[in-house]
Amino acid sequence: DAGVIQSPRHEVTEMGQEVTLRCKPISGHNSLFWYRQTMMRGLELLIYFNNNVPIDDSGMPEDRFSAKMPNASFSTLKIQPSEPRDSAVYFCASSSDLATDTQYFGPGTRLTVL
């Protein structure tokens, strides 16, 4: 099993640019989660999907952030336009049940916005 796959692993961009983070969940998992982690704020849940449908996006910081899950094997998190305060590690995780099963995390994307 390849686990949760995220790309890119590292991204350095300039303020104002669009950033797209990608995630491939574990095959057969029907729940997918996007998190952001910083030293100051810890691990924050941004949005999660169940069966490709967004369930709760209340953690998305503002309209500059958007997420999609067009099918069961792919999701994107987009930031447009990016700002320096978006610099963080973004994790994607998947599980076979929204609230009761283990979440498996990808290795994360380390985003730096200059």
Next chain:
Amino acid sequence: RKEVEQDPGPFNVPEGATVAFNCTYSNSASQSFFWYRQDCRKEPKLLMSVYSSGNEDGRFTAQLNRASQYISLLIRDSKLSDSATYLCVVGSSSASKIIFGSGTRLSIRP
């Protein structure tokens, strides 16, 4: 009040010591509980699930107290390799959510 609260630490203990963390949760309808471990610059990984009757995995023991709405993690005979951040996780099917605590940092010194 946060839905899941942990003491952020850091806990700095000598090798071989016993250390315990607590985590409180606010939703009494929660029914799934976990401890995750996160090493520096790595992703969180499941350490152990927490069952109503309590459970043990080697040097690690997890307990659930539903009446007081907290879970605990006990690490015996701590090793240098136990140094990490430990995240408490609580899930509720009725609320369709799973929540991570902010984590407790543990540092084991030689």
